[in-house]
Amino acid sequence: MIVEKRVFELPRLETVGGATIRDVRVGYETYGTLNADRSNAILVCHYFSGTSHAAGRYRESDVLPGYWDYLIGPGKAIDTDRYFVVSSDTLVNLSAYAPAVTTTGPASTDPATGKPYGLSFPFVTIADFVRVQKALLDHLGIAHLHAVMGPSMGGLQTYEWAASFPDMMDRIIPVIAAADSGPWLTAWLDVWASPIRVDPNWNGGDYYGRQPPLLGLTQALKIVTLHANHWHWAEKYIGPRWAQEGRDPLAALDNRYRIEEVLEEAAAGRAAVSDANHFLYLVKANQGFIPGRGAGATSAADGLKRIKARALVLYAPADQVFAGEWVERTAKTIAANGTSVETAQIEGDFGHLNGVLGLGKLGPKIAEFLAR
Numbered sequence: 001m002i003v004e005k006r007v008f009e010l011p012r013l014e015t016v017g018g019a020t021i022r023d024v025r026v027g028y029e030t031y032g033t034l035n036a037d038r039s040n041a042i043l044v045c046h047y048f049s050g051t052s053h054a055a056g057r058y059r060e061s062d063v064l065p066g067y068w069d070y071l072i073g074p075g076k077a078i079d080t081d082r083y084f085v086v087s088s089d090t091l092v093n094l095s096a097y098a099p100a101v102t103t104t105g106p107a108s109t110d111p112a113t114g115k116p117y118g119l120s121f122p123f124v125t126i127a128d129f130v131r132v133q134k135a136l137l138d139h140l141g142i143a144h145l146h147a148v149m150g151p152s153m154g155g156l157q158t159y160e161w162a163a164s165f166p167d168m169m170d171r172i173i174p175v176i177a178a179a180d181s182g183p184w185l186t187a188w189l190d191v192w193a194s195p196i197r198v199d200p201n202w203n204g205g206d207y208y209g210r211q212p213p214l215l216g217l218t219q220a221l222k223i224v225t226l227h228a229n230h231w232h233w234a235e236k237y238i239g240p241r242w243a244q245e246g247r248d249p250l251a252a253l254d255n256r257y258r259i260e261e262v263l264e265e266a267a268a269g270r271a272a273v274s275d276a277n278h279f280l281y282l283v284k285a286n287q288g289f290i291p292g293r294g295a296g297a298t299s300a301a302d303g304l305k306r307i308k309a310r311a312l313v314l315y316a317p318a319d320q321v322f323a324g325e326w327v328e329r330t331a332k333t334i335a336a337n338g339t340s341v342e343t344a345q346i347e348g349d350f351g352h353l354n355g356v357l358g359l360g361k362l363g364p365k366i367a368e369f370l371a372r
Contacts, residue, residue, distance in 0.1 A: 001073050001080070003029050003056035003066075007102050008088065008136045016131075016294055019122030023111050026132055027102035028052050028088035031072055032080030034142070041142045042078060042370070043133065043169075044068070044087040045150030045157035047356060048282055049094050049224065049270065051101050054087040055080075058100060067356055068151075070363075077363035078370065083146060088136055090129045090157075092121075092282055096275035106277035107208065119205035119277065125285050126153070127294030130160045147370055148309075149173035151355040152321070153282075156289050159330075162311075163292030163303040171310045173366065176319055176346070176355030178326035179291045179333070180300035185321070186287045188227065193283045195219035196276045205277050217276045221267035230318050230351030234259055237349075304333045310340040312369045314355065314362060317345055321352040342369070 010024040029052050034041060044054045046067075055072035057065050072078045072085055093103035106121040137145070148161045148169050155177020162172045196202055199216025207213060242249060243261040292303030311334055315327035328343065335341040344365055348358035359366070 001031065001056035001065075001069075002060065003031060003053075003058060005029050005052070005058065005100050005102075008132075008139060010132060010135050013128070013132060013135075015122055016125050016127045017123060021104065021122060021124075024091070024104045024132060025102050025108075026089045026091065026093075026104065026136070027100070028086065028136060029054075029056075030087075030140075031055055031085040032083055034084040034140070038142055039144060039146065040082065041084045041086060041137070041140075041145050042147045042149065043137070043145055043161070044072070044078075044085055045129075045133070045148070045154035045161075046087065046090065047150070047152035047154050048286065049221075049274075050151075050154070050356075051093060051095055051098065052087040052089045053100065055085070068359070070360055071366065077367040079367070083370070086137065086140065086142070088133055090153075091124050091132060092278045092285070094274045094278050094282060095270075096273075096278050098273040101273075103278075105275070105281060106205070107275040116208040118208060121277075121281070123284055124281065125293055126156050126160050126289050127164065129157055129285070130164060130294060133157075133161075134165070143168075145169040147171045147173060149175065150177075151175040152177055152352065153286060155322075155355075156286065156291075159291035159303070159307070160289075160294060162307040162309050163297060164295040164306075166306050166308040169309045171312070171369065171372075172307075173312045173314065173369065174330075175314045175359070176316055176322055176327075176352055177330075178315075178322045179289075179304055179330040181289075181322060181326050184323075188321070189283045189287050192220055192223050192227070193280055195223070196280060199276075202276060205280075207276070213276045214271055217274060217279060218264070218267045218271040220276075220279060221270045221274070222263045225263055225266055228321055228352040230320060230349060232318065232349040233351065233353075238262060300330075301333060304330065305337045307334050307337070307339055310369075310372075311342070312366070313341060313343045314346055314359070315343065316348070316352060316354040316358075318348075318354070319352045
C-alpha cells in the first residue's frame with residue numbers, strides 16, 4: 001500500500017495552559033476511503049517516538065512499512081476496504097528532522113522572531129495533541145469517529161479523546177497504556193531525560209545554530225529502547241555475545257558486549273533525526289497526563305468517569321513501562337461507571353513493544369470489536 005504524506009496547517013492554537021501557538025503545522029496520512037455519510041473514520045494516535053506513519057510505504061523502495069502495517073490495510077484487522085484511517089504527527093514530535101515528518105515545537109521557527117523557539121515554545125500536553133487532531137478532523141469534514149486507538153502515548157491520546165469528547169466516537173482501543181501510572185513512571189521518564197540535561201551541548205535548551213546535544217540524546221534514546229523492551233528479547237535475540245570477535249569485554253574498557261552495541265547503534269540512528277528539546281517536551285507531556293484535561297478534568301478518576309465509548313483495552317503482562325496492573329486498574333475505573341470494557345493480553349518477547357510489534361494474534365479480536 002503506497003501512501004501520501006500531507007501537511008495540515010492551523011493558523012492558531014490555544015493550548016490548555018492558555019498559551020497561543022501561531023502557524024501550527026503537522027503531517028498526516030490517510031488510508032482507505034471516507035464513506036458518503038462520513039461514519040467510517042478511525043483515528044490512530046502514535047507512541048512517544050512514533051510518527052503518523054502507521055501503515056504502508058511512501059515508496060515501493062522503502063525498506064520498512066509503517067509500524068502497524070500488519071494491522072492496517074485491505075483485508076487486515078483494520079480493513080481499509082471498510083474504514084477510513086487517519087494518523088497524524090503530534091506537536092513536538094521527536095523526529096523533528098526526519099524528511100517525512102512535519103511538526104511544530106521548540107525546533108520550529110517562531111514567526112514573531114524568525115528564529116527557532118527553543119525553550120520559549122509553550123509547554124504542551126497530551127490534550128493539546130488532541131486539540132490539533134480535532135482541528136484536523138474538522139478540516140477533513142469528520143464530525144464523528146468509528147473508533148480511536150493507539151499504542152503507548154497513542155493510548156494516552158485515546159483516553160484523552162474519549163474523556164474530552166465522549167460523544168464523538170463509538171469505541172476506543174487503548175493499547176499498552178494506563179491512564180494513571182503515578183510517580184514510578186514519572187521517575188522513569190526523568191531518567192529518560194537526564195542524559196540530555198547533563199550534556200554540555202544542551203546549553204539550557206539553547207543549542208540551535210550550534211552543536212546539538214547528540215551524545216545526551218543518544219544515551220536518552222538508549223535508555224528508552226532498553227526500558228521499552230524486555231530481558232526475554234535480550235536473551236532470545238542477542239545473548240551474551242561480544243560485540244566483536246576476539247575483543248573480550250574484560251580485556252579493555254572499549255571492548256563491549258553485543259547488547260551494548262545494538263542499543264547504541266539503534267539510539268544513534270534515531271538521534272540523528274530527533275531533537276533533544278522535543279524529547280524533553282514529550283517527557284513533560286507524558287508526566288503530566290490526566291485524561292480529559294482538555295475538558296477540565298483534574299484527576300485520572302475524574303477524567304475516566306466521563307468516558308462513554310465502548311473500550312477494548314489491550315496490555316502486555318511483561319510491560320515494564322506501563323505495568324499490567326496499572327492498565328487493569330484503568331479498565332476497572334472506566335467500567336465502574338457503567339461503560340462497556342473488555343481487556344485482552346498481548347503476549348511476546350518485547351515487553352512494552354509487544355503493543356507495537358506483537359498485536360498480530362489479536363488481529364481477529366480487534367476486527368470483531370470494530371465490526372460490532
